[in-house]
Amino acid sequence: MVFRLNSHILSRIASGNGHGEDSPYFDGWKAYERDPHHPTKNPNGVIQMGLAENQLSFDLVEEWLKNNPKASISSPEGLSAFRDIALFQDYHGMPEFRNAVAKFMAKVRGDRVTFDPDRIVMSGGATGAHETVAFCLADPGEAFLVPTPYYPGFDRDLRWRTGVKLIPVECDSSNDFKVTREALESAHEMAQLDGIKVKGLLITNPSNPLGTILDRDTLRSIVHFINEKNIHLVCDEIYAATVFSQPDFISITEILGEDDMQCINLDLIHIVYSLSKDMGFPGFRVGIIYSYNDAVVSCARKMSSFGLVSAQTQHLIASMLSDDEFVEKFIKESKARLAKRYQLFTRGLEQVGIKCLKTSNAGLFMWMDLRGLLKEKSFDGEMMLWRLIINEVKLNVSPGCSFHCSEPGWFRVCFANMDDQTMEVALSRIRAFVNKDVEARKLKKQLRWQGSLKLSFSARIFDDFINSPHSPLPQSPLVRART
Numbered sequence: 001m002v003f004r005l006n007s008h009i010l011s012r013i014a015s016g017n018g019h020g021e022d023s024p025y026f027d028g029w030k031a032y033e034r035d036p037h038h039p040t041k042n043p044n045g046v047i048q049m050g051l052a053e054n055q056l057s058f059d060l061v062e063e064w065l066k067n068n069p070k071a072s073i074s075s076p077e078g079l080s081a082f083r084d085i086a087l088f089q090d091y092h093g094m095p096e097f098r099n100a101v102a103k104f105m106a107k108v109r110g111d112r113v114t115f116d117p118d119r120i121v122m123s124g125g126a127t128g129a130h131e132t133v134a135f136c137l138a139d140p141g142e143a144f145l146v147p148t149p150y151y152p153g154f155d156r157d158l159r160w161r162t163g164v165k166l167i168p169v170e171c172d173s174s175n176d177f178k179v180t181r182e183a184l185e186s187a188h189e190m191a192q193l194d195g196i197k198v199k200g201l202l203i204t205n206p207s208n209p210l211g212t213i214l215d216r217d218t219l220r221s222i223v224h225f226i227n228e229k230n231i232h233l234v235c236d237e238i239y240a241a242t243v244f245s246q247p248d249f250i251s252i253t254e255i256l257g258e259d260d261m262q263c264i265n266l267d268l269i270h271i272v273y274s275l276s277k278d279m280g281f282p283g284f285r286v287g288i289i290y291s292y293n294d295a296v297v298s299c300a301r302k303m304s305s306f307g308l309v310s311a312q313t314q315h316l317i318a319s320m321l322s323d324d325e326f327v328e329k330f331i332k333e334s335k336a337r338l339a340k341r342y343q344l345f346t347r348g349l350e351q352v353g354i355k356c357l358k359t360s361n362a363g364l365f366m367w368m369d370l371r372g373l374l375k376e377k378s379f380d381g382e383m384m385l386w387r388l389i390i391n392e393v394k395l396n397v398s399p400g401c402s403f404h405c406s407e408p409g410w411f412r413v414c415f416a417n418m419d420d421q422t423m424e425v426a427l428s429r430i431r432a433f434v435n436k437d438v439e440a441r442k443l444k445k446q447l448r449w450q451g452s453l454k455l456s457f458s459a460r461i462f463d464d465f466i467n468s469p470h471s472p473l474p475q476s477p478l479v480r481a482r483t
């Protein structure tokens with residue numbers, strides 16, 4: 001029997017690679033899955049530092065669950081709600097869920113703004129929210145501008161099934177990756193020259209991967225830009241409650257409330273939110289679209305039947321987020337724990353001379369500057385270093401190229417998805433790796449100086465030598481363990 005190639009029998013979507021998963025971002029996850037670190041069962045395995053999860057405050061949620069058994073329909077106390085919940089299927093969502101989420105979104109933004117529960121539309125995480133928004137705002141072939149570096153999942157979420165394009169707005173380290181009007185204008189102009197219709201701008205505030213927030217002036221300038229161009233603004237604010245030190249987070253909603261913003265067409269503004277990061281619940285798939293545009297609310301609500309949040313989850317979340325005392329305590333404590341972890345991690349890196357983007361004060365990751373460790377200042381050099389970090393140091397960090405960063409040598413490292421002990425192991429591996437590199441450079445210099453390089457050490461052979469188990473240089477604990 002002759003089998004035809006899948007590309008003949010499947011759709012273009014199924015047989016193509018528009019899913020965006022052919023990227024070192026996802027390859028790193030696979031490397032982790034093949035050899036996951038475990039403190040006793042696999043101490044030399046890969047440590048997952050490529051996953052932006054917030055696991056630092058689970059104990060607070062567990063305590064709340066213990067004290068509120070009625071919130072769960074699978075407990076004797078909550079069982080009486082079972083039948084209603086099992087049957088509920090209105091894609092508007094439960095009113096108590098929408099009310100609680102609207103209140104929570106305001107609380108996370110310092111109660112300086114309010115949200116209308118009737119504008120809250122559910123989706124399967126922010127992932128589903130982005131796709132739904134893209135479906136509502138653009139046709140295949142049309143585009144969104146996205147400042148770089150940006151979350152790699154956008155390449156899948158916004159583009160894959162919608163046929164929408166993403167156009168990078170290049171930002172760089174010369175001004176700490178600020179989103180400037182010039183960069184926006186330039187990307188917009190380039191798209192027009194290429195004959196691509198720009199339908200919107202997608203910003204992530206706080207930023208993944210930078211861990212920075214957008215300041216008031218930048219937000220104002222962005223709002224004026226999209227208004228003048230008459231394009232949409234999609235604001236991903238899913239890290240709003242992770243801002244762990246000053247300055248405070250400013251939501252786009254706050255900017256729209258400013259006196260001189262009356263001229264702005266609110267129909268152009270949409271917020272994407274989720275509980276995946278702020279509460280640490282990516283498994284619950286609670287995504288939210290909050291649009292100021294009635295037609296978008298209406299269409300997104302109809303589309304939400306493709307990705308509803310289960311009624312059981314809505315029921316639990318409604319109950320949890322309506323508990324003001326818990327919410328207040330959780331937000332405060334979660335920020336304090338993130339701040340502490342961030343400080344411990346940055347201090348640990350500083351000890352071996354590694355710097356991170358200094359303007360960051362949010363998120364579950366830091367933007368690590370490893371430009372000094374590149375053998376060659378190019379994206380090939382970045383990939384070489386990334387492979388070394390995955391294979392030798394056994395850390396899954398994510399290279400800047402997977403975030404469309406315009407400069408090689410930056411890496412995102414997540415710090416809130418592990419316990420203190422694992423973080424210490426990760427830090428000690430980084431220290432050993434950097435020290436080894438420093439020693440290698442010293443030795444190289446010394447040998448050159450002594451003229452020993454005449455012994456026809458090509459750079460390649462030299463590198464093999466310093467990486468070999470017979471090298472006199474300190475080896476990382478892992479390399480030692482293997483030899």
Ligand SMILES: Cc1ncc(COP(=O)(O)O)c(C=O)c1O
Binds near residue numbers: 236286
């Ligand atoms: C900026 C950004 N948007 C969206 C998502 C997807 O989130 P969710 O798990 O809610 O789908 C992520 C996940 O890492 C993210 O970082």
